[in-house]
Amino acid sequence: MDITNYFIGVLTGVSVTTFFIGKEWYKYYTKYTIQQKQLDRVLKLNDKIKKLKNLSTVETPKLNAGI
Secondary structure: HHHHHHHHHHHHHHHHHHHHHHHHHHHHHHHHHHHHHHHHHHHHHHHHHHHHHHHHOHHHOOOOOOO
């Protein structure tokens, strides 16, 4: 009977530990993917700004960039 209780306790402990580790990994994963998407948006916006700056003054009035 004692060995059965021991194995049940070990199994329960492993399950609870795995749950909390998985929960933390999921938090890290979602935080990382959100930050990666934000970084991609900023880089894309930066590229658009560089393109606007590099346009000649003749092409600039054609764009409605609010400058």
